[in-house]
Amino acid sequence: MAAKRDSAVSEQAPPVALVRRARRIYRELAQVYPYAHPELDFENPFQLLIATVLSAQTTDLRVNQTTPALFAKFPTPEDMAAADPEELEQILRPTGFFRAKAKSVLGLSAALRDDFGGEVPGRLEDLVKLPGVGRKTANVVLGNAFGVPGITVDTHFGRLARRFGWSTSDDPEKVEQDVIRLFPKSDWTMLSHLVIFHGRRMCHSRNPACGVCPIAHLCPSFGEGETDPEKAKKLLKYEKGGFPGQRLKPPPDYPGQPAPPLAGS
Numbered sequence: 590m591a592a593k594r595d596s597a598v599s600e601q602a603p604p605v606a607l608v609r610r611a612r613r614i615y616r617e618l619a620q621v622y623p624y625a626h627p628e629l630d631f632e633n634p635f636q637l638l639i640a641t642v643l644s645a646q647t648t649d650l651r652v653n654q655t656t657p658a659l660f661a662k663f664p665t666p667e668d669m670a671a672a673d674p675e676e677l678e679q680i681l682r683p684t685g686f687f688r689a690k691a692k693s694v695l696g697l698s699a700a701l702r703d704d705f706g707g708e709v710p711g712r713l714e715d716l717v718k719l720p721g722v723g724r725k726t727a728n729v730v731l732g733n734a735f736g737v738p739g740i741t742v743d744t745h746f747g748r749l750a751r752r753f754g755w756s757t758s759d760d761p762e763k764v765e766q767d768v769i770r771l772f773p774k775s776d777w778t779m780l781s782h783l784v785i786f787h788g789r790r791m792c793h794s795r796n797p798a799c800g801v802c803p804i805a806h807l808c809p810s811f812g813e814g815e816t817d818p819e820k821a822k823k824l825l826k827y828e829k830g831g832f833p834g835q836r837l838k839p840p841p842d843y844p845g846q847p848a849p850p851l852a853g854s
Contacts, residue, residue, distance in 0.1 A: 603770050611755055611771040614807050618783040621803050624842045625782035627733045628789075628835040629653060634709035634734035635701070636660055638716075639669070641726045642693055647684045650835040654851035655683050657837070666707050669698035683851060693721030711735040724762060732778035740765045741781040745788030752792065752810035790829045798824040 619625075628649040631637035636656065643652045659680050663669040669677075674691055681687040681694070697719040701707055709730065710716055716727035728739030740746070742761040750756045756767035772780055791798045797814030800821030805811045815821040827834050828845025837848050 608771050610807055614804055615780055617804050618787055622783055622786045625786045626840050630836050630838050635666060637734050638709050638730050639694060641729045642721045643684050643690055646686060650848050651684055653837050666698040666701035670702045696720030738774045738777040740768050740777050745785045749784050749788050749792055754809045790826050
C-alpha cells in the first residue's frame with residue numbers, strides 16, 4: 590500500500606527538468622530586476638488592500654494617481670466606511686468601474702470596522718471573506734504587508750506561466766497550484782514580483798520583445814513575439830524603455846523615474 594502511495598506521489602510531481610528550468614528562470618529574472626517590488630503605492634496594510642481592489646481592470650499607475658486624494662480624505666477603515674457613496678465614486682472615477690469599486694470599498698471597510706476591529710486580518714481565509722477580495726488580492730496583501738509567502742496570479746503572471754510551460758491552465762487558482770509545486774515557499778512572493786515585472790516590461794501579451802529578452806534561451810515560447818533585437822528594443826516599457834514607472838513613490842533602489850501625479854490634481 591505504501592509503495593502505491595509513493596508511486597502516486599511521484600507521478601504527480603513535476604518533471605525534474607521543468608523544476609530546474611523554472612528555478613533558473615527565477616534566478617536570472619532576479620538578476621534582471623533586483624529592484625522588483627509591488628507597483629502600488631501604500632504605507633500600511635489597509636492602503637495596500639484598498640489599492641489592490643481598485644487595480645482591477647486598470648493600471649497600477651492610475652490607482653497610484655488616485656489613492657493620494659482617497660487616503661487623505663478617508664485614512665482609516667472607519668473613515669472609509671462612513672464615506673458618502675457619491676463623493677467616493679467621484680474620487681474613484683479615474684480607475685474605471687467606479688460605482689462597483691466604491692461599493693466594494695465601502696463594504697470591505699465596514700467589514701474591517703465591524704468584524705476585525707478596524708484592522709486588516711493577516712490570514713487568507715479572513716481576507717477572502719471581505720467584499721471584493723479574492724485570492725489574488727489576498728496574496729498581494731499577505732505577501733507585501735505581512736510577509737506571508739504567496740503567488741499572485743494576475744493576467745501577467747498567468748500569461749508568463751503558460752509561456753514558460755509552468756502551467757497550461759487559464760484558471761488563476763489552478764495556475765497558482767501548478768506553480769507552487771515548482772518553487773520553495775520562500776520564493777513565492779518575490780517570484781510574483783519578478784514575473785509580473787517581466788510581463789509588464791518585455792513579455793507583453795500581443796507582441797513580446799523576444800529579441801531582447803534576457804531569458805530567451807530558457808523560454809519554450811521564444812519566437813511568439815518580435816525577435817529582431819532593434820525592433821524588440823522599441824517595445825520595452827517603463828524603466829527598460831526609458832519611461833516613468835507606475836509608482837509616484839517608488840522604492841529608493843528603483844532605477845527608473847517616478848510616475849507623474851494625476852493631471853489637474
